[in-house]
Amino acid sequence: MRYLGSVEHVLERLARERDPGMAPATSIFLLILLVSVTAFTSPLPLRPGSFLPLLMAIALSSASRELGAFLKLAGMVSFFLAVVSLPLLFTTPGTAFWTLRLGPLKLSATWNGALQALAFALRCLNAICLAVAWTSYVGFNSLIRGLHAIDPTGTIPSMVFLTTRYVPLSIREAQKLIAAREARTLREPRLNTTWLLLASSCGDLLLRAFHRAWKVNLAMKSRCLSGSLTSLTSLKDCFRLGTRDVLWALLALAYALVMVLRVI
Amino acid sequence: MSREVLSCRGVWFRYPDGTEALRGVSCSIHQGEVTVLLGPNGAGKTTLLLVLAGLLEPSKGQVLFRGRDVRELGPELRKHVGLVFQDPDDQLFCPTVFDDVAFALRQIGLPEEEVRIRVLDLARELGIEHLLDKAPYRLSYGEKKKVAIATVLIYGPEVLLMDEPTASLSPRYVRFLEELVAEGVDSGRTFVIATQDVDFAYEIADYAYVLVEGRVEAEGRPGELLSDPGLLEKAELREPRKLSEILLKRTGLAELPGRP
Numbered sequence: 158m159r160y161l162g163s164v165e166h167v168l169e170r171l172a173r174e175r176d177p178g179m180a181p182a183t184s185i186f187l188l189i190l191l192v193s194v195t196a197f198t199s200p201l202p203l204r205p206g207s208f209l210p211l212l213m214a215i216a217l218s219s220a221s222r223e224l225g226a227f228l229k230l231a232g233m234v235s236f237f238l239a240v241v242s243l244p245l246l247f248t249t250p251g252t253a254f255w256t257l258r259l260g261p262l263k264l265s266a267t268w269n270g271a272l273q274a275l276a277f278a279l280r281c282l283n284a285i286c287l288a289v290a291w292t293s294y295v296g297f298n299s300l301i302r303g304l305h306a307i308d309p310t311g312t313i314p315s316m317v318f319l320t321t322r323y324v325p326l327s328i329r330e331a332q333k334l335i336a337a338r339e340a341r342t343l344r345e346p347r348l349n350t351t352w353l354l355l356a357s358s359c360g361d362l363l364l365r366a367f368h369r370a371w372k373v374n375l376a377m378k379s380r381c382l383s384g385s386l387t388s389l390t391s392l393k394d395c396f397r398l399g400t401r402d403v404l405w406a407l408l409a410l411a412y413a414l415v416m417v418l419r420v421i
Numbered sequence: 422m423s424r425e426v427l428s429c430r431g432v433w434f435r436y437p438d439g440t441e442a443l444r445g446v447s448c449s450i451h452q453g454e455v456t457v458l459l460g461p462n463g464a465g466k467t468t469l470l471l472v473l474a475g476l477l478e479p480s481k482g483q484v485l486f487r488g489r490d491v492r493e494l495g496p497e498l499r500k501h502v503g504l505v506f507q508d509p510d511d512q513l514f515c516p517t518v519f520d521d522v523a524f525a526l527r528q529i530g531l532p533e534e535e536v537r538i539r540v541l542d543l544a545r546e547l548g549i550e551h552l553l554d555k556a557p558y559r560l561s562y563g564e565k566k567k568v569a570i571a572t573v574l575i576y577g578p579e580v581l582l583m584d585e586p587t588a589s590l591s592p593r594y595v596r597f598l599e600e601l602v603a604e605g606v607d608s609g610r611t612f613v614i615a616t617q618d619v620d621f622a623y624e625i626a627d628y629a630y631v632l633v634e635g636r637v638e639a640e641g642r643p644g645e646l647l648s649d650p651g652l653l654e655k656a657e658l659r660e661p662r663k664l665s666e667i668l669l670k671r672t673g674l675a676e677l678p679g680r681p
Contacts, residue, residue, distance in 0.1 A: 169516050169556050322514045329510075329558060372511035375476045379504045380525040380572065381496070 165328045177295040182395045183402040184295040185303030187409045191291060196284040198416040206419060210283035213412065214290035223293040227286070234285050238278040245274040297321055306395045326373060327366040334358045334365065425488075426452045426611050427473055427502065427580055432482035434468050442468035443479070444635040450580070450613055453606060457622040457643065458615040460632035461657035466615035467507065469632070470582045473613065474504040503578035507585040507615075509565035513557035518549065518568050521557055525576045539575060547571050563594045570601070580611045587618045599625055623647055623661035631656045 177184060195210045211231075218227035247257075251269030258264075292300060301321070304314040338358060427450040434443040442465045450456050450473075458466045471477040472484060475491045475498040484491045491498050506512045515521040519540060526536045544550040549567050552560060557568060566586070573581065587595050595618075602612055602625050616622055622629060622643055629643040631652060639652050646652060647661050 325558075326514065369511070372506065372508070373514050375471065376504075376506055376512045377514065379474055379476055379499055380576075381499070381528050 162332065165325050165332075169325060177299055179295065179299075179399065179402045179405055180395060180397050181299050181303035182306035183303070183398065183405060184291075184299045185306060187405055188288065188291050188295075188300060188303075190409050190413060192284050192288045194413045194416050195287050196280060198280075198419075204419070206415065207279060207283075209412070209415065210287045214283075214286040217287075217290035217294045221290075221294040223290075227290055227293065230289055231282070231286050234282055235278070238281050242274040242278045245277060246270040249273045303395060322373065322377075323366075323370050326369055327362070330365045330369055331358075331362050334362055424452045425449050427484075427486050427613070429469075429473065429479075429484045430482055432469075432472055432479045432484065434465075434472055434477060434479050436468075442635055443472065445482070446632070446635070446637055447482075448630050448637065448640070450611060451628070452579075452611050453609050454627040455602060455606060455612040455614065455625050457626040457629045458613065458632055459617070459619070459622060459629055459646070459656060459658060460638075461617070463634075464632040464656075465635040466632055467584050468635075470504060470584050470613065470615055474502050474582055475499065476504070499578075500576065501578055502580045502582065503573035503576070504582045505569050505573050505584065505586065507588060509562070509569040510558065512569040512572060513565060516556060517553065518555055518557055518560070519553040521568060522553075522571045522575050524572065529576070543571055543575055547574075563590055566590060566594065567597075579609070580613065581605065583612065583614045585616055585618075586614060587616060587621045595621060617658065619647055619658050619661045620663065623663055631658075 191210075191213075214227065214231075215224070218224045246266045247264045247270060249267055249270035251267035253265035253267050254271075255266045256263060257266070301314050301317050304317060305311060308314060335358070428448065430447050432443050432446045433441070435441050444465075446465070446469060448456075448469075458469060460466055468477065472479050475484070475494070478492070486494060486498055486501065513521050515524060522540045522543065523536045526539060531539075540553070541550070544553055547567055547570070549564065549571060552564055552568065557565060560568065570583075570586075586598055590598075599621070602614075605612060612625075614622070614626070626643045629641065629646050630637050631639045631646055633656055638655060639646055639649070643661075647658070650660075653659060
């Protein structure tokens with residue numbers, strides 16, 4: 158329940174309206190640039206440059222006063238990445254430093270595997286943290302408006318807008334469902350029992366979230382006075398560039414060069 | 422005589438699971454009046470409101486706004502007819518109360534400064550100013566209900582449809598609602614309220630429809646309908662307290678010893 162609550166809290170903070178002082182197109186293009194450069198630039202061998210994205214992410218989250226939420230998220234992502242990258246430790250060939258025997262099965266952890274796992278985890282962590290920090294700095298809404306620069310028809314921005322509304326709703330439904338089931342299990346709630354409850358209520362959750370989404374869609378429709386969900390920005394507004402846009406673009410380009418050319 | 426603003430004729434509605442929610446409902450809503458829809462759970466009150474708001478299309482029959490079919494009007498109807506849902510969690514979907522109240526205004530493309538002024542004015546009027554920066558789902562049920570009403574009042578629809586506005590709420594909130602409706606009527610607004618709260622209905626309504634199993638069982642002045650024991654039993658309602666007190670006084674039973 159606390160985990161779901163934290164996820165909801167982070168999403169809620171990201172979705173809040175902010176004024177980053179830059180054009181929506183700049184915010185979306187720089188997000189794509191920063192994240193793709195970070196994700197596709199190998200941080201190995203470990204150099205000071207490998208930690209540059211994390212430092213940038215911390216600086217951005219501090220600037221948007223979301224450092225606490227960011228650190229929580231970074232911790233959570235690191236945990237998941239550690240779990241996901243663990244198989245690399247055993248599947249990469251190389252010199253073994255530890256062997257795990259499970260009956261007839263012999264698993265050898267190699268130095269190459271450890272390095273691969275670390276590289277994968279660090280690369281993902283860097284990219285995710287930078288994406289989240291940038292989003293918390295510019296705000297979800299600015300990014301959604303910026304999507305109009307990529308898709309002027311407005312289909313993708315509308316879909317993303319609706320997703321940002323429906324995901325927290327589904328999480329809240331899940332919380333209610335788990336609370337109702339936990340209340341009737343008559344036992345002390347534990348992490349594993351909560352996950353079991355959540356797994357057993359996936360079908361119900363889907364139906365409930367669908368029903369809730371239908372109602373919310375009606376509520377949204379009743380307040381979309383122009384007929385359908387209108388974009389809150391025009392293409393012209395999307396590209397209204399200012400000094401801050403130029404400064405951020407230069408900074409992002411410098412970052413990209415540092416990462417690609419491995420300057421540090 | 423007041424002018425008919427919204428009406429439906431022989432409306433049928435069937436949900437995809439086969440439930441026939443409305444079976445030939447006809448009703449007429451007059452400008453500046455408070456019309457209540459009474460009836461037990463599952464009588465079709467909510468569906469009728471959704472149909473009147475143009476959000477559900479009837480399988481048969483016609484819904485008219487100022488004499489024009491709502492199908493012709495399309496989204497234009499939404500500017501004139503606002504709907505407050507029974508569950509405020511269905512109505513509130515933005516990250517902050519401010520964003521939720523501002524949603525409709527932003528949709529019609531008003532400048533941000535004007536949106537801000539209008540939202541602050543309405544929030545002050547309804548006493549929800551202190552909630553504007555909060556997330557809607559963190560509010561109490563009563564606060565959510567107030568915010569849900571604000572999200573519709575902000576664009577000033579001339580007809581306000583409200584689904585069970587008094588359900589699970591404190592008497593203080595019910596008083597607030599009664600005042601809101603009275604002020605709205607004074608300024609010419611029309612209300613259609615689906616409710617099971619007979620005291621509230623008796624207090625505020627000019628006209629009432631009693632729905633049972635998707636059909637209009639009876640219509641008329643609330644005082645007349647709510648004093649008909651046969652109808653009350655059929656619609657699973659009870660006599661309003663005020664009406665009971667009047668009847669007790671008339672019959673002299675109120676003076677009997679042991680009665681407060």
